[in-house]
Amino acid sequence: MTLLQVEGLGISFGGLRAVNDVGFSASAGEIVSVIGPNGAGKTTLFNMISGVYLPDRGRVMLDGQDVTRFEPHLLARMGMTRTFQNLQIFQDMTVLENVIVGFHLAERGHLLADLLALPGTKRRSAEVREKAMALLTRVRLDKAAEQVAGNLSYGALKRLEIVRALAMSPRVLLLDEPAAGCNAVETEEIDAFIAELAATGIGILLVEHDMKMVMRISNHIVVLDHGEKIAEGKPDEVSRNPEVISAYLGTVDAEQDEQDEEDEKEATHAVG
Amino acid sequence: MDALMQFLLSGMTVGAVYALVALGFTIIYNASDVVNFAQGEFVMLGGMITVFAHAAGLPLPLAALIAIVLTALVGVALNKLAIEPARGAPVVSLIIITIGASIVIRGAAQLIFDKQLHRFPSFSGDEPIRLLGAAILPQSLWVVGGAFFIFIGLWVFFTKTLTGKAVLATANNRLAAQLVGINTGWVMTLSFSLSAAIGALAGVLVTPITLVAYDVGVGLALKGFAAAMLGGMGNPKGALVGGILLGLLEAMTAGYLSSQYKDAVAFIVILAVLFAMPQGIFGAKRTERV
Structure with missing residues (x-):
């Protein structure tokens, strides 16, 4: 069953077509990876799907409903959320509080009951605390629960961001370079964790530079280069595709390509 | 001793008003990083609308309620019409927009109402209460109580x-x-409406003591800003303490130095805070993670 469907998505910044006519789909429990050289438009594509950028062209369908141009908070309520390559953490809150915020949609209570701190409110808070701790334990952050998030290492914050997203019980989860900046052991852990999540039926969309990881855990791979989809398919198909190999390793006119990439990087940087 | 007590009491009263204005600053600053210099106009609107609604024959509590609700709507309009369309602009631009908005609101108030000073009766009469050798107006208690209640x-x-x-x-x-x-x-x-409503409430509480005119907002905004800076921008506790501290400083200056220098205190406070402790009394030290 198709959970997320992306059709002909495109956006231009000034005259530059950062992403052009990209489409693919993801089902429940499937891990779909988006790969491509630096500046290929992977993060821009993610930003459009998750409502951070408004696409110029194309559609995003979530469970058959058109959610193009929906704001991130609405998408979160509909079961789609994401993590960021450069982290979006509540730095001044504790680690536990960060996860508890993720539960807030489920924690809806009456304003009056909250104000009076009625037993129902207290019970709900205690339950949420417990669930948040359970999530933290899964990524070995339970010992750091009471620390201010800003003090944690980059790798730990990456894991924290993922469990905060999980607190919302999403149906579709977009992970932007979850293993970036993590060491080999941490990468392997995240790797196993993502596979575990997919096994519970969450559709996962992944941008990752670690090719070994991508090839190991993906069900389906979409390859972008210069904002266009140049290939898609199963990991072993994609890794043998000559176009993909040339995008990564360069061809005879590689120097020109590199120049283009630089331009694109600058352009996406300017708007990001 | 009696004089000191008197200065303390009047300082508390003025300080409570500054604290309310500073709380308004805090709420909007927290939600958007914007320092809303139209905050003083909310106080003015609270006072002015109450005056005119009361003059039109409405009972005072109803007039005050209408003033608070209308001012909250002005706050929402400020956000929808001026701040939201500029979303993504640098914070400094947004702050300048709020200065522009304050000029517009002041001009509109001058046109819709008038340029006179106004007041309405105090809530509990004008008979001063004797307290430890000093006198305090019942309305002052309303102001101080109101500030604590809101806090x-x-x-x-x-x-x-x-x-x-x-x-x-x-x-x-x-x-x-x-x-x-x-x-x-x-x-x-929500933040803009809450902030505007608190400003309006301050206007309603203080008008019987200080009177209101279309242009009282500028001074109040600056004093409230000084109070918020002193306490630590973005911290409600800082707003309360900063406001009361500034009020006391002003009252002491007026009492022991000269009332001519009273208004200078706020500006000296702003400078001193910026030089000595830019984060204020309760403000957290900010470190940017790279």
Whole structure:
């Protein structure tokens, strides 16, 4: 069953077509990876799907409903959320509080009951605390629960961001370079964790530079280069595709390509 | 001794008003990083609308309620018409927009109302209460009580309710708040209306003592800003303490030095805070993670 469907998505910044006519789909429990050289438009594509950028062209369908141009908070309520390559953490809150915020949609209570701190409110808070701790334990952050998030290492914050997203019980989860900046052991852990999540039926969309990881855990791979989809398919198909190999390793006119990439990087940087 | 007591009491009264203005600053600053210089106009609107609604024959409590609601709507309009369309602009631009908005509101008030000084009767009469050798107006008690009531109300709202926590989350990281499903646009609207309503309430409480005219907002905004800076921008506790401290400083200066220098105190405070401790009394040291 198709959970997320992306059709002909495109956006231009000034005259530059950062992403052009990209489409693919993801089902429940499937891990779909988006790969491509630096500046290929992977993060821009993610930003459009998750409502951070408004696409110029194309559609995003979530469970058959058109959610193009929906704001991130609405998408979160509909079961789609994401993590960021450069982290979006509540730095001044504790680690536990960060996860508890993720539960807030489920924690809806009456304003009056909250104000009076009625037993129902207290019970709900205690339950949420417990669930948040359970999530933290899964990524070995339970010992750091009471620390201010800003003090944690980059790798730990990456894991924290993922469990905060999980607190919302999403149906579709977009992970932007979850293993970036993590060491080999941490990468392997995240790797196993993502596979575990997919096994519970969450559709996962992944941008990752670690090719070994991508090839190991993906069900389906979409390859972008210069904002266009140049290939898609199963990991072993994609890794043998000559176009993909040339995008990564360069061809005879590689120097020109590199120049283009630089331009694109600058352009996406300017708007990001 | 009697004189000191008198200065303390009048300082508390003025300080409570500054604290209310500073609380207004704090709420909007927390939600959007914007220092809203139209905050003083909310106080003015609260006073002016009450005056004219009361003059039109409405009972005072009803007139005050109408003033607070209307001012809250002005706050929402300010956000929708001036701040939201400029979303993504640098914070400094947004601050300049609020200065522009304050000029517009002041001009409109001058046209719609008039240029006269106004007041309405005190809530509990004008018979001074004797207290430890000093005299205090019953209305002063209303002002001080009102400030504490609002402060406690805000504290409960921000620490005990999910909505209040959503505002804090938005203040901490807007994008992250959106990702967990918080409607940050709504949080902004809420913050502006709350802030405007608190400003208006301050206007309603203080008008019987200080009178109101279309142009009282500028001074109040600057004093409230000084108070917020002194206490630590963005911290409600800082707003309360900063406001009262500034009020006391002013009263002492007026009493022991010269009332001519009273208004200079706020500006000396701003400078001193910026030089000596830019984060204020309760402000957290900010470090940017790279």
